[in-house]
Amino acid sequence: MLTTLDPLWVLIALTIFTVGMYRRYRLWMRGQKEERIEGIGQRLMDFFVYAIGHRRILKELYPGLMHLFIFCACAIPILVIAAVQVTFSTPHLFGNFFSLFLDSVGSLGLLGLCLAAYRRYILKPDRLSDTRAEDAIALVWVFAIILLGFCVEGLRLSITGETGVWAPAGYVFSALFSGARPETQVGIHKVLWRIHLFLVIGLIACTPYTKFLHVITSAINICLRKYGPPGVLRQIKDFETAETFGVSRLDELTRTQLFHLDACTRCGRCQDNCPAHLTEKPLSPKKLIQDLKAHMDEKGRVPGENGQQTEKALIGDVIEHDTIWSCTMCLNCHSQCPVFITTVDKTIEMRRNLVLMESNFPVEVQAVFKNMENNSNPWGIGRHLRGDWAKELGVKTATEGASADILLYAGCAGAFDDRYKKVSTAVVKILQKAGINFTILGAEEGCCGDSARRIGNEYLYDSLVQYNLGIFRQYGVKKILTICPHCYNALKNEYPQYGTTFEVVHHTEFFLELIKQGKISLNGSGAKMNVCYHDSCFLGRYNELYDQPRKLLTSIRGVSLVEMDRTLDRSFCCGAGGGRMWMEEHLGKRINEARTEQALEKKPDAIATACPYCLTMFEDGLKSKNVYDTVKAMDIAEYILNAMKE
Amino acid sequence: MNSIVCLKQVPDTEAQIRVKPDGSDVLLQDVKFIINPYDEYGVEEALKLKEKFGQSTVTIVCLGPERCIESIRTALAMGADKAVHLDDPALDGGDAFTTARALAEQIKGMEYDIIFCGKQAIDDDAAQVGVALAEYLNIPHANLVIKVEVSADKKKVTVNRQIVGGEEVLELPLPCVLTAQKGLNEPRYASLPGIMKAKKKEVKPVKAADLKLDAARIGAAGAKSKVLKCYSPPPRTAAQIVAGESPEEKAAKLAKLLREEAKAI
Ligand code: SF4
Ligand code: SF4
Numbered sequence: 001m002l003t004t005l006d007p008l009w010v011l012i013a014l015t016i017f018t019v020g021m022y023r024r025y026r027l028w029m030r031g032q033k034e035e036r037i038e039g040i041g042q043r044l045m046d047f048f049v050y051a052i053g054h055r056r057i058l059k060e061l062y063p064g065l066m067h068l069f070i071f072c073a074c075a076i077p078i079l080v081i082a083a084v085q086v087t088f089s090t091p092h093l094f095g096n097f098f099s100l101f102l103d104s105v106g107s108l109g110l111l112g113l114c115l116a117a118y119r120r121y122i123l124k125p126d127r128l129s130d131t132r133a134e135d136a137i138a139l140v141w142v143f144a145i146i147l148l149g150f151c152v153e154g155l156r157l158s159i160t161g162e163t164g165v166w167a168p169a170g171y172v173f174s175a176l177f178s179g180a181r182p183e184t185q186v187g188i189h190k191v192l193w194r195i196h197l198f199l200v201i202g203l204i205a206c207t208p209y210t211k212f213l214h215v216i217t218s219a220i221n222i223c224l225r226k227y228g229p230p231g232v233l234r235q236i237k238d239f240e241t242a243e244t245f246g247v248s249r250l251d252e253l254t255r256t257q258l259f260h261l262d263a264c265t266r267c268g269r270c271q272d273n274c275p276a277h278l279t280e281k282p283l284s285p286k287k288l289i290q291d292l293k294a295h296m297d298e299k300g301r302v303p304g305e306n307g308q309q310t311e312k313a314l315i316g317d318v319i320e321h322d323t324i325w326s327c328t329m330c331l332n333c334h335s336q337c338p339v340f341i342t343t344v345d346k347t348i349e350m351r352r353n354l355v356l357m358e359s360n361f362p363v364e365v366q367a368v369f370k371n372m373e374n375n376s377n378p379w380g381i382g383r384h385l386r387g388d389w390a391k392e393l394g395v396k397t398a399t400e401g402a403s404a405d406i407l408l409y410a411g412c413a414g415a416f417d418d419r420y421k422k423v424s425t426a427v428v429k430i431l432q433k434a435g436i437n438f439t440i441l442g443a444e445e446g447c448c449g450d451s452a453r454r455i456g457n458e459y460l461y462d463s464l465v466q467y468n469l470g471i472f473r474q475y476g477v478k479k480i481l482t483i484c485p486h487c488y489n490a491l492k493n494e495y496p497q498y499g500t501t502f503e504v505v506h507h508t509e510f511f512l513e514l515i516k517q518g519k520i521s522l523n524g525s526g527a528k529m530n531v532c533y534h535d536s537c538f539l540g541r542y543n544e545l546y547d548q549p550r551k552l553l554t555s556i557r558g559v560s561l562v563e564m565d566r567t568l569d570r571s572f573c574c575g576a577g578g579g580r581m582w583m584e585e586h587l588g589k590r591i592n593e594a595r596t597e598q599a600l601e602k603k604p605d606a607i608a609t610a611c612p613y614c615l616t617m618f619e620d621g622l623k624s625k626n627v628y629d630t631v632k633a634m635d636i637a638e639y640i641l642n643a644m645k646e
Numbered sequence: 647m648n649s650i651v652c653l654k655q656v657p658d659t660e661a662q663i664r665v666k667p668d669g670s671d672v673l674l675q676d677v678k679f680i681i682n683p684y685d686e687y688g689v690e691e692a693l694k695l696k697e698k699f700g701q702s703t704v705t706i707v708c709l710g711p712e713r714c715i716e717s718i719r720t721a722l723a724m725g726a727d728k729a730v731h732l733d734d735p736a737l738d739g740g741d742a743f744t745t746a747r748a749l750a751e752q753i754k755g756m757e758y759d760i761i762f763c764g765k766q767a768i769d770d771d772a773a774q775v776g777v778a779l780a781e782y783l784n785i786p787h788a789n790l791v792i793k794v795e796v797s798a799d800k801k802k803v804t805v806n807r808q809i810v811g812g813e814e815v816l817e818l819p820l821p822c823v824l825t826a827q828k829g830l831n832e833p834r835y836a837s838l839p840g841i842m843k844a845k846k847k848e849v850k851p852v853k854a855a856d857l858k859l860d861a862a863r864i865g866a867a868g869a870k871s872k873v874l875k876c877y878s879p880p881p882r883t884a885a886q887i888v889a890g891e892s893p894e895e896k897a898a899k900l901a902k903l904l905r906e907e908a909k910a911i
Binding site: 243356357370375380459 | 840
């Protein structure tokens with residue numbers, strides 16, 4: 001069947017392919033060098049689980065299956081079918097079942113393509129709003145390849161007179177040609193087969209230049225993912241020597257960050273879960289990645305080809321300021337991306353550039369920075385008052401020479417926010433009832449620095465960390481109990497960048513342990529109550545504490561949990577993460593109100609949170625929905641304490 | 647367009663102020679110090695003028711102990727070019743007049759077109775130095791300035807002053823002294839390269855002897871006012887709500903309390 005010219009075509013296709021890939025490679029390599037990637041074994045596993053195995057892609061059924069079908073219909077035949085076609089018969093090695101299998105795979109592939117077309121052109125979900133001509137061409141192209149494959153198979157059946165039992169799809173297609181004379185059939189077979197072949201060769205050739213590129217890049221990207229706690233930001237170590245901070249030009253991103261841009265499949269799952277996008281802010285994680293990619297493409301064009309090199313500024317022209325400031329760093333996009341693309345690592349670098357280099361940030365943030373600098377808390381309340389919340393509680397402070405196994409870290413909210421002081425007080429009372437030996441730092445405690453860091457002020461964060469580390473060292477702290485998930489995440493996952501080794505627990509983990517050990521027992525009034533628990537991003541996605549808070553709540557007699565539609569790792573941010581707590585929300589709908597509505601849909605009697613920001617956001621949301629008096633929002637610690645009273 | 651900004655370091659607005667047991671002064675241990683916020687407006691305005699006119703030098707002049715260097719560096723980080731630090735124990739214990747005199751003596755020998763001060767320092771709230779400085783230098787001044795417009799020829803300045811119920815617009819010849827009021831501008835946040843560069847900028851130390859003022863006219867010896875006693879305001883007691891059946895009864899009770907307990911009427 002092959003002509004002598006065919007190897008030449010294949011060679012040409014491969015050359016075009018290689019040139020294209022090399023061009024992309026050069027673009028990625030414009031990024032900054034990084035540390036070597038370790039853990040080959042694990043990465044190979046990831047390849048099989050997440051790329052071949054579709055683990056994350058299948059998180060959503062319709063698009064998941066759709067993709068799986070198309071994937072199999074392309075991948076499996078590509079590996080084998082060429083041989084089958086060439087030899088005009090099914091390899092005996094696999095036998096008839098294999099033929100049947102291939103037929104099913106191809107049929108499912110066609111089904112997958114139809115599902116994809118139906119979804120993209122009829123259902124038109126918001127996340128696919130950026131449909132391009134390329135998308136239609138790709139669908140038709142692959143469809144044609146499979147369809148022609150079946151035609152060819154049908155003709156083969158018809159010509160050879162084989163039974164169609166083991167190739168039912170081919171058999172169906174053979175009917176199309178049954179009227180033709182055998183010589184004509186052979187002729188048609190030859191023509192169709194060649195078209196089929198050329199479509200495949202062409203597809204290979206154009207892969208680096210089209211959306212087919214994702215087949216290669218997405219798979220590799222899965223293997224390049226970062227391990228360890230998610231969302232940990234890059235540490236800046238060279239304040240004294242660096243000339244610039246953050247990223248204001250594309251080539252200041254790292255190579256993997258640039259690679260991400262080519263790995264994005266435009267599936268839009270990220271944007272479908274982004275609280276900023278869903279409340280009409282000018283941020284969509286998908287668009288962020290795609291805009292960066294377009295910028296990379298533009299920069300990659302040889303100067304002269306299109307007049308001049310692009311003069312667009314990364315910040316301002318390519319990515320708007322409001323886009324950069326809209327992110328709550330909730331990590332929902334990270335969790336949902338089937339191919340492990342991250343956005344926060346890019347957003348934070350642009351924020352860093354704006355804050356550290358340009359002093360350009362939302363006006364209200366300046367006071368927050370100064371307050372943290374001068375009084376180590378965002379509100380700017382005198383730092384000597386930091387221990388006052390616990391004055392009446394009989395808690396020993398480390399300053400007074402008390403030593404204990406556990407340091408209770410109140411956090412700024414626990415120490416200064418009137419509402420959250422009630423929560424820190426509840427935590428203290430529970431610990432006291434359970435007979436736990438603990439201290440607090442009182443006025444010597446400092447801000448953990450999470451907000452400063454996530455707003456982009458790494459310099460301020462660094463100074464806050466240095467102060468805290470000094471205090472921790474002074475008192476030989478080994479275990480820290482936190483109330484606020486932001487403190488928790490900072491101390492547990494980000495302070496280790498400074499070499500810390502202390503243990504950090506969140507109150508929800510700790511209390512559950514106390515219940516297990518029988519140190520606290522919950523009775524509760526037993527009154528029936530539907531409680532809706534809202535996952536804090538910094539507890540859930542950042543630290544995978546999903547079960548503990550739920551188990552705590554359900555161990556209270558009478559409490560039943562109601563879950564919001566967006567829950568667990570798809571939980572919708574309250575709107576206060578990423579330093580958004582300290583910025584005005586003047587664009588779009590308010591995130592906290594959107595989240596409150598999601599909770600109220602479930603008609604809960606009360607709402608439970610385990611984070612000071614979430615609590616504030618919910619209380620404000622409940623007020624604006626005029627249900628503040630009927631639906632209470634409380635921290636889990638308060639639920640526990642109430643249940644311990646009786 | 648060369649500017650001089652007089653800068654005072656003061657305790658943070660939220661700092662805990664305690665009085666020494668003997669009542670002679672306040673205790674400043676463990677206190678976080680900041681640039682006097684009104685002086686910061688002055689720094690910002692000088693930087694804006696520099697941005698507008700180019701080819702300018704902004705010099706910080708600060709009188710105060712060694713710790714003030716931190717605030718001086720902050721102003722340099724914001725973008726000021728250099729600083730003069732009048733740091734000498736002999737200058738301690740003075741009042742607004744000795745401060746103004748020392749500053750004037752220092753500034754006399756410098757080149758400048760305009761001098762900015764804060765309208766007052768938030769620690770002693772005296773609001774004297776800027777005005778006294780202008781007198782010592784024998785140049786005009788305007789205080790409580792909320793808008794500054796320097797003419798293109800750099801010969802005069804139009805300022806808006808805050809006055810009760812409105813604004814007053816004045817025109818002054820340069821050089822002059824302006825004291826900054828809240829509303830003049832929003833001081834910038836120092837960039838990180840600014841902070842790093844500030845570490846290398848020139849801060850010229852000046853001792854009392856360099857000023858050629860005789861010892862009786864500086865520091866505590868030269869002060870026209872003396873602190874007799876420092877004390878904390880009495881702690882506020884909880885408010886009392888006057889209860890009663892009728893408004894008349896409440897009013898009668900209130901009058902009685904005001905007369906007998908508060909001795910106000
Ligand atoms: S981190 Fe959250 S807010 Fe930011 S882009 Fe991702 S989903 Fe949107
Ligand atoms: S970033 Fe990930 S989730 Fe978002 S569109 Fe791209 S591939 Fe899809």
